[in-house]
Amino acid sequence: xxxxxxxxxxxxxxxxxxxxxxxxxxxxxxxxxxxxxxxxxxxxxxxxxxxxxxxxxxxxxxxxxxxxxxxxxxxxxxxxxxxxxxxxxxxxxxxxxxxxxxxxxxxxxxxxxxxxxxxxxxxxxxxxxx
Numbered sequence: 347x348x349x350x351x352x353x354x355x356x357x358x359x360x361x362x363x364x365x366x367x368x369x370x371x372x373x374x375x376x377x378x379x380x381x382x383x384x385x386x387x388x389x390x391x392x393x394x395x396x397x398x399x400x401x402x403x404x405x406x407x408x409x410x411x412x413x414x415x416x417x418x419x420x421x422x423x424x425x426x427x428x429x430x431x432x433x434x435x436x437x438x439x440x441x442x443x444x445x446x447x448x449x450x451x452x453x454x455x456x457x458x459x460x461x462x463x464x465x466x467x468x469x470x471x472x473x474x475x476x
Contacts, residue, residue, distance in 0.1 A: 347389070347393050350390070350393040350394060350397060351393045351396050351397050351400070354374055354397060354400070355400065358372060358404060362404070362408060362413060365411075365413050366408075366411040366412075366413065368412070369411065369412025369413055369414075369460060370412070370413055370414070371413070371414045371415070371416070371455075371456065371458075371463070372401070372404060372413065372414070372415040372416070373415075373416055373417075373418055373452060373455050373456065374397055374398075374400070374401045374415070374416075374417050374418070375417075375418045375420065375452070376394045376397050376398045376401075376417045376418070376419045376420070377390070377391075377394040377419065377420055377421075378419055378420065378421045378468065378470060378475060379391040379394050380394035380395040380397065380398045380419065381395070381419075382475060397417070398417050398419070398466070401415050401416065401417045402415075402417075402465070405463070405465065412460070414460075414463040415463075416455055416463055416464055416465050416466060416467070417465070417466045417467075418448075418451055418452055418455060418466075418467050418469070419466055419467065419468040419469070420443065420448055420451075420468075420469055420470075421442075421443060421468075421469065421470035421471050421474075421475060421476075422437060422441075422442040422443065422471060422475075422476050423442055423443045423444075423445060423448045424439045424440075424442040424443065424444055424445065425445055437476045441471055441473040441476075442471055442476075443469060443470075443471050447469065448469065451467055451469045454467070455467055
């Protein structure tokens with residue numbers, strides 16, 4: 347909860363007030379686990395769902411200040427996360443999204459003109475959910 351939700355809330359609480367005079371964009375990274383139930387991953391699924399909800403609330407609350415907020419929802423990405431001793435999995439990492447594809451999606455969101463917002467962009471591996 348601290349890493350995936352509380353820290354995002356704290357950063358937004360610190361940064362958003364300074365963004366108000368000029369507007370801007372907040373992009374939060376969530377997971378397809380926010381919309382799915384995975385056995386043994388209940389806390390992660392719940393926190394990512396809360397993050398997506400927080401982002402929608404932030405977008406509505408700050409719209410009049412010219413601040414846009416969106417969520418990049420990712421399927422499994424072949425990152426160092428899977429090397430962590432706290433993550434127990436035996437997924438085929440070759441079937442995951444490469445990190446550079448997730449980065450390209452993030453850049454795409456960031457490059458949208460100030461007159462529009464992609465509220466949620468979901469990027470999944472072609473193989474689907476794990």
